[in-house]
Amino acid sequence: xxxxxxxxxxxxxxxxxxxxxxxxxxxxxxxxxxxxxxxxxxxxxxxxxxxxxxxxxxxxxxxxxxxxxxxxxxxxxxxxxxxxxxxxxxxxxxxxxxxxxxxxxxxxxxxxxxxxxxxxxxxxxxxxxxxx
RNA sequence: CGAGCCAGCCAGACAGUCGCUGCUAGUAUUCUUCAGAAUGCUGGGAGAGGAAAGUCCGGGCUCCAUAGGGUAGAACGCCAGGUAACACCUGGGGGGCGUAAGCCUACGGAAAGUGCAGCAGAGAGUAGACCGCCGAUGGCUUUUCUUUUUCAAUGAAAGGGAACGGCACAGGUAAGGGUGAAAGGGUGCGGUAAGAGCGCACCGCGCGACUGGCAACAGUUUGCGGCAUGGUAAACCCCGUUCGGAGCAAGACCAAAUAGGAAUCCUAUACCUUAGGGCUAUACCUUAAGGUAAGAGGCGUGACCCGCGCUGGAUUCGGGUAGGUUGCUAAAGUUGUGUGGUGACAUACAACGUAGAUGAAUGACUGUCCACGACAGAACCCGGCUUAUCGGCUGGCUCAAUCA
Numbered sequence: 001x002x003x004x005x006x007x008x009x010x011x012x013x014x015x016x017x018x019x020x021x022x023x024x025x026x027x028x029x030x031x032x033x034x035x036x037x038x039x040x041x042x043x044x045x046x047x048x049x050x051x052x053x054x055x056x057x058x059x060x061x062x063x064x065x066x067x068x069x070x071x072x073x074x075x076x077x078x079x080x081x082x083x084x085x086x087x088x089x090x091x092x093x094x095x096x097x098x099x100x101x102x103x104x105x106x107x108x109x110x111x112x113x114x115x116x117x118x119x120x121x122x123x124x125x126x127x128x129x130x131x132x
Numbered sequence: 133c134g135a136g137c138c139a140g141c142c143a144g145a146c147a148g149u150c151g152c153u154g155c156u157a158g159u160a161u162u163c164u165u166c167a168g169a170a171u172g173c174u175g176g177g178a179g180a181g182g183a184a185a186g187u188c189c190g191g192g193c194u195c196c197a198u199a200g201g202g203u204a205g206a207a208c209g210c211c212a213g214g215u216a217a218c219a220c221c222u223g224g225g226g227g228g229c230g231u232a233a234g235c236c237u238a239c240g241g242a243a244a245g246u247g248c249a250g251c252a253g254a255g256a257g258u259a260g261a262c263c264g265c266c267g268a269u270g271g272c273u274u275u276u277c278u279u280u281u282u283c284a285a286u287g288a289a290a291g292g293g294a295a296c297g298g299c300a301c302a303g304g305u306a307a308g309g310g311u312g313a314a315a316g317g318g319u320g321c322g323g324u325a326a327g328a329g330c331g332c333a334c335c336g337c338g339c340g341a342c343u344g345g346c347a348a349c350a351g352u353u354u355g356c357g358g359c360a361u362g363g364u365a366a367a368c369c370c371c372g373u374u375c376g377g378a379g380c381a382a383g384a385c386c387a388a389a390u391a392g393g394a395a396u397c398c399u400a401u402a403c404c405u406u407a408g409g410g411c412u413a414u415a416c417c418u419u420a421a422g423g424u425a426a427g428a429g430g431c432g433u434g435a436c437c438c439g440c441g442c443u444g445g446a447u448u449c450g451g452g453u454a455g456g457u458u459g460c461u462a463a464a465g466u467u468g469u470g471u472g473g474u475g476a477c478a479u480a481c482a483a484c485g486u487a488g489a490u491g492a493a494u495g496a497c498u499g500u501c502c503a504c505g506a507c508a509g510a511a512c513c514c515g516g517c518u519u520a521u522c523g524g525c526u527g528g529c530u531c532a533a534u535c536a
Contacts, residue, residue: 012491049491060185060509064495068152072496075151099496
């Protein structure tokens with residue numbers, strides 16, 4: 001039975017959560033419009049954080065749309081993501097893309113992220129928790 | 133049917149699948165102060181806007197030694213009303229635009245003061261003479277007449293006066309031309325050398341009276357004044373009215389960490405009182421308790437000045453950053469009906485109970501239909517203004533044409 005829900009436990013909730021991923025991102029996938037940073041956690045499930053800067057999408061409507069599509073895409077693929085904390089960052093021009101293109105781009109990037117994560121699994125375990 | 137004006141309304145619809153955030157009912161687990169809390173599951177129901185936007189005004193609410201005085205600064209500016217308040221709204225007045233419905237209006241003061249105005253032009257604010265007109269009055273001058281004096285005497289010379297002319301030298305003139313956005317009231321008649329508010333009539337203007345109106349203001353009313361006070365105040369300014377500051381990251385509560393906070397103790401400046409000690413001593417030095425007061429500097433009172441408040445070291449207790457809870461949505465509420473009012477609005481009754489997120493919900497996909505979907509996303513809450521906007525609907529009105 002696959003899980004397609006998306007409640008608060010699947011999100012990055014405060015600035016320390018974000019800081020951990022930003023300071024220690026072990027995985028990185030990108031295309032011209034989107035950058036995804038990721039890092040393994042010890043929760044047993046993936047978590048998602050979103051950073052959509054006003055600089056890249058001027059209107060609040062556009063920023064909301066991008067975030068909703070990112071969440072939707074994450075929600076549908078979360079059971080294949082392992083235990084990664086991820087942050088989605090947007091780049092310039094993203095507000096020009098329509099919904100179908102965005103969805104396609106996200107699912108591609110999630111797939112790439114899963115492959116990279118599997119490749120790292122073998123030499124893992126060296127830096128589970130460096131902070132006290 | 134065409135062109136237009138005003139007011140109001142809608143903001144793709146329906147179905148299915150998968151999700152998100154509150155609320156509510158049931159239920160399970162855990163905790164415990166035994167009544168709740170947290171988490172999960174199931175059902176029900178709710179979930180962006182007309183501008184949610186810009187943050188441009190006004191208020192509520194909250195806090196800030198309580199906010200006292202003065203200065204500065206800012207906003208507003210025809211009148212009356214509405215309102216919690218306003219820069220908003222309603223009604224009215226003046227001015228402008230439009231054939232009209234209607235629209236626009238920063239609409240106090242330029243006879244307190246200061247300043248500003250390119251080019252052109254003679255002259256631009258106590259006006260001005262380039263062309264033109266005149267040249268009355270002076271000046272020069274032709275001709276004629278007249279008069280006085282002198283002489284060599286029907287004449288001549290010198291001087292004075294008058295008339296008709298000429299010149300355009302002094303001068304007069306703001307009618308006309310020309311320049312300019314603007315040339316210091318307009319038209320006509322008289323008047324004059326030519327002209328001129330120089331005089332008069334009418335129009336206009338200013339100041340009063342009267343009448344109407346709460347008032348702004350208006351007038352086929354009336355008296356006085358020849359008649360400027362040119363423009364610009366979204367230039368300084370003057371006059372009148374209003375304004376304490378900061379904002380939900382306000383503020384309150386729970387609370388890891390850390391100090392800059394509170395209480396206690398100590399000490400420090402000056403003075404006073406009481407009790408005691410040193411000393412010959414009422415002087416001087418000193419101890420304890422109590423009381424009073426001042427100063428400079430700094431900090432705060434978020435423009436400035438006055439005014440006002442605070443002020444050093446040790447110990448103990450509290451503390452309040454991360455995070456959480458709250459503030460947080462029932463409100464100057466919405467709808468309907470009645471009453472009062474031209475209206476904004478007020479008031480009475482009835483019904484309704486309408487998002488509350490916080491790394492930030494309100495969505496995605498599929499199908500069907502059509503007019504093929506614009507601008508755009510709540511963040512404490514209201515009332516406005518401004519700006520953006522695919523199209524559609526309803527009502528009222530105006531103009532033009534046609535028909536009856």
